Amino acid sequence: MILLPSNHNLADRILRFICWICGSLVLSFFAFLFFDILIQGYEKLSIAYIFSNSLNAGRAGGIAPMLVSTFLLLLLSLVIALPISIGSAIYLAEYTNEKQWFSRFIRLSLSMLASVPSIVMGMFGYAFFVIALNLGFSILSGALTLAAMILPLLIRNIEDTLRNIPDIHRLNASALGLSKFRTIFQILLPMANQGIFLALILGIGRAMAETAALLYTSGYVTRMPDTIFDSGRSLSVHIFDLSMNVPGGEQSAYGSALVLVLFLLSINILTHWIGQKIQLRSIT
Amino acid sequence: MFPHTRDTLLFFTLISLVGISVICLLFIIFYLVSESSIILSEINLRHYFFDDSWHPSENQFLLLPMIVGSLFITIGAMFLAIPLGIFTAILCQFYVPNWLSQSLQRIVEILSGIPSVVYGFWGVVVIVPLLATIQAPGTSLLAGVIVLTFIIMPGIVLIANNAFQNVEKMHLHNAIALGLSRYSIIRHIVFPSAQRGLLSGIILQSGRAIGETLAVLMVCGNVVQFPGNIFEPIRTLTSNIALEMAYAMDLHRSALFLSGLILMLVVLTLILLAERFELSTKTT
Numbered sequence: 027m028i029l030l031p032s033n034h035n036l037a038d039r040i041l042r043f044i045c046w047i048c049g050s051l052v053l054s055f056f057a058f059l060f061f062d063i064l065i066q067g068y069e070k071l072s073i074a075y076i077f078s079n080s081l082n083a084g085r086a087g088g089i090a091p092m093l094v095s096t097f098l099l100l101l102l103s104l105v106i107a108l109p110i111s112i113g114s115a116i117y118l119a120e121y122t123n124e125k126q127w128f129s130r131f132i133r134l135s136l137s138m139l140a141s142v143p144s145i146v147m148g149m150f151g152y153a154f155f156v157i158a159l160n161l162g163f164s165i166l167s168g169a170l171t172l173a174a175m176i177l178p179l180l181i182r183n184i185e186d187t188l189r190n191i192p193d194i195h196r197l198n199a200s201a202l203g204l205s206k207f208r209t210i211f212q213i214l215l216p217m218a219n220q221g222i223f224l225a226l227i228l229g230i231g232r233a234m235a236e237t238a239a240l241l242y243t244s245g246y247v248t249r250m251p252d253t254i255f256d257s258g259r260s261l262s263v264h265i266f267d268l269s270m271n272v273p274g275g276e277q278s279a280y281g282s283a284l285v286l287v288l289f290l291l292s293i294n295i296l297t298h299w300i301g302q303k304i305q306l307r308s309i310t
Numbered sequence: 311m312f313p314h315t316r317d318t319l320l321f322f323t324l325i326s327l328v329g330i331s332v333i334c335l336l337f338i339i340f341y342l343v344s345e346s347s348i349i350l351s352e353i354n355l356r357h358y359f360f361d362d363s364w365h366p367s368e369n370q371f372l373l374l375p376m377i378v379g380s381l382f383i384t385i386g387a388m389f390l391a392i393p394l395g396i397f398t399a400i401l402c403q404f405y406v407p408n409w410l411s412q413s414l415q416r417i418v419e420i421l422s423g424i425p426s427v428v429y430g431f432w433g434v435v436v437i438v439p440l441l442a443t444i445q446a447p448g449t450s451l452l453a454g455v456i457v458l459t460f461i462i463m464p465g466i467v468l469i470a471n472n473a474f475q476n477v478e479k480m481h482l483h484n485a486i487a488l489g490l491s492r493y494s495i496i497r498h499i500v501f502p503s504a505q506r507g508l509l510s511g512i513i514l515q516s517g518r519a520i521g522e523t524l525a526v527l528m529v530c531g532n533v534v535q536f537p538g539n540i541f542e543p544i545r546t547l548t549s550n551i552a553l554e555m556a557y558a559m560d561l562h563r564s565a566l567f568l569s570g571l572i573l574m575l576v577v578l579t580l581i582l583l584a585e586r587f588e589l590s591t592k593t594t
Contacts (some may be wrong), residue, residue: 030404030482030492038493042405043507048397049414052463056421057415059432059460113327116323121324132328134585141514141577146570149555150338153345153567174334181331192387205314206321235425238523238548242555269431276435278523283428290423298416 028113067284070277076285080248083272084264089282095165095258100233102174102254104168104226110173111180112222116210118181119188140178144238147175149264151243163257168244173235176229183228187221187304188214206308224300231293234286237262261286338362345567352561358568364534366554373569375534379544380573381522382451383530384520387458392512394459395466402467403474404496413469413499433457440527445541449531459530462519469511473504484553510587517580521573523548531553546588547573 032038069161079087122129124304142150151171161167193216215222237260245257246267265282268275312318353371361372402414435455442448477500485495523546530552531543545553547569558566 030495031486031489032492035436035491037497038491041400041493041496045397045401048394049401050466052394052398052467053417055460056417059429059436062432062436063428110327110330113324114331117328121321134581135332135335137585139331139338141521141581142335142338142516143517143523143548143573143577145523145551146338146523146574149551149567149570150341152555153341154337177331177334192575205312206312206317221520221550231423235423235427237425237427238552241524241552260426265431265562266427266528269434270528279431280435283401283431287424287428290425291420294420294423298419307500309457 063283063287065281066277067282070071070281075281081248083275084268084278085102085246085272085275086278089261089264089285090280091248092227092261092264094286095244095251096158097262098236098258099240099252099253100230102142102165103172103233104229106169107173107229108222108226109179111177111184111225112163114177114181115188116214119185120206120210120214123249124210136178139174140182142175144175144236145207146161146237147171148242150174151239156243160286162255163243163245163247163258165244165254165258168258169254170231170238171243175230175236179232180225180229182223183216183225184222187218187225190221191217210278218305220300224297224304227297227300229292231290231297234260234289235258235262235291236260237266241266251294316364322359333429333588336494336502339574342571346564346571349561349564364550366558366565369561371564371565372534372543372560373547373572374548375536376545376550376569377452377535377572379530380520380546380548381543383454383458383526383546384516386451386455386540387462388521390455390459391463391466391515395431395463396470396508398467399470400496401476402471404492404500410417418464418467418471420469426522426525429460430458430528433460433525433529441541447531447543449529449543450541451530451537451544453529454526454544454546455529455540457525458519458522460520461525462515465515466512469515470504470508473507473511474500476507477503490585510584513580513584517577520576521548523552527552 031278073086076093077090080092082086118125118129118132122132124130124133151167151174155161155167155170156163159167161170195213195217196209199213204213240260240263244260244263246259246263247257248259248264249256251258261282265279265286268279268282312321314541348385349371353369356367357371358373359436360371364372364375383541398414398418402418406414433453433456438448440448441450441453465501481499481503485499490499509586526546527549529551530545532545532549534550535542551566551569554562555566
């Protein structure tokens with residue numbers, strides 16, 4: 027940021043006025059939203075709310091089954107997506123440069139995959155995983171759909187991390203006669219582990235926020251899932267269902283919204299902290 | 311190809327991992343096309359525009375109101391979010407001290423991570439009742455526009471911030487040395503050079519807006535009609551899919567896949583457009 031000179035002619039004053047109006051409008055809207063959810067949700071939030079089963083279609087009781095489903099969905103989708111994205115990122119960063127047509131084609135496909143509307147992703151998941159592969163409405167179908175959604179984000183971030191490793195390390199490795207295999211697994215990947223962790227957390231944030239893609243893949247049963255082949259309702263789907271289909275479910279939805287927002291807030295703080303650590307290391 | 315067999319093996323593993331993302335994308339497109347080809351082969355294109363109503367069980371497939379609904383709501387939200395977002399970004403970059411600018415950016419980052427279903431829920435409990443006091447029923451085009459504005463604004467602020475930061479620092483120093491006023495620098499130096507970055511970011515964001523599903527579904531009322539004014543309920547293409555996918559059969563189901571295909575084509579066109587803009591910035 028560069029500090030521009032602050033001479034006060036009329037045009038400058040008008041622009042500054044408009045900017046302040048817009049900025050404070052934006053901030054006050056969001057402050058309103060945040061405190062509304064915080065205050066209303068806080069009434070609902072308790073240890074019992076988090077650890078008990080939901081009763082009466084979610085109006086009473088807690089959110090334990092949704093938390094377990096959300097956790098399983100996240101875990102499974104990351105277990106599926108992470109190896110694929112690390113491999114793809116290694117390929118893109120170590121074997122191609124940005125000018126080759128093949129790597130441009132892959133990059134374009136990735137940005138297209140990243141912007142498939144989530145309901146379309148949900149339709150695909152429903153037609154392919156639920157029906158064609160006969161997995162049914164299950165956490166596994168949901169996790170596979172989520173994995174496809176977060177792949178581009180993971181690949182992009184891990185690739186950036188790998189590209190930021192100075193070439194001197196690759197040159198050293200090849201001067202020592204290390205094979206490409208060893209260079210990647212014993213030098214580059216260990217150096218990139220923080221960046222990979224960062225990508226992982228960004229992926230968790232994206233996957234937790236997803237709703238539309240899960241509606242027709244993992245379903246919305248409020249029961250506690252026994253296996254990954256059971257249907258399970260994620261926290262975001264729970265909020266949707268409570269506010270749309272359950273009259274009188276608003277208070278409970280506030281509680282779930284608060285839990286979800288707090289989770290994402292902590293994820294944001296964590297990513298920022300890791301991001302700073304990575305930056306510091308690359309400076310020193 | 312490589313001196314060690316392990317390296318050759320690694321290379322082919324990586325290539326096949328990269329292939330997974332591409333295959334995912336191809337599968338999505340393939341499913342959309344093959345499922346919607348059922349209806350396309352049976353029912354002439356003009357029916358989607360000139361039928362009497364949307365009653366799939368009676369072979370009436372009027373998609374036009376939903377297309378119009380999606381367009382209105384996206385354009386409305388962009389119309390509000392673009393100026394608000396850009397002015398907020400200008401405030402953030404040029405009119406406030408560094409510490410405030412930093413914290414503003416953090417807040418916007420956090421907001422961009424909040425799930426859209428939370429915004430939708432908040433729309434249901436706060437905005438819809440508010441609008442209902444002006445004109446019943448409250449669930450309306452306007453409610454959808456407001457909620458969608460909330461959802462895409464953080465993204466637009468981030469894009470604009472990024473575009474302003476990428477302006478060549480040398481140009482700014484030169485302009486300051488020439489004694490230009492702050493307004494002239496922003497208007498004549500910063501804006502023209504950030505234009506392309508802004509545009510490509512905004513195009514991508516509008517793709518996200520048109521694909522937004524559940525938040526819009528929650529507040530729009532979902533009546534299939536051409537809205538007479540902004541207080542009337544509408545239904546978008548995305549919410550139509552989410553609402554009817556559960557029970558749709560045969561041609562009806564195929565019609566839903568067709569609307570998915572339309573969405574996908576719109577989003578892909580936007581991506582290609584945005585890519586064009588970015589490419590032409592790099593070459594200049």
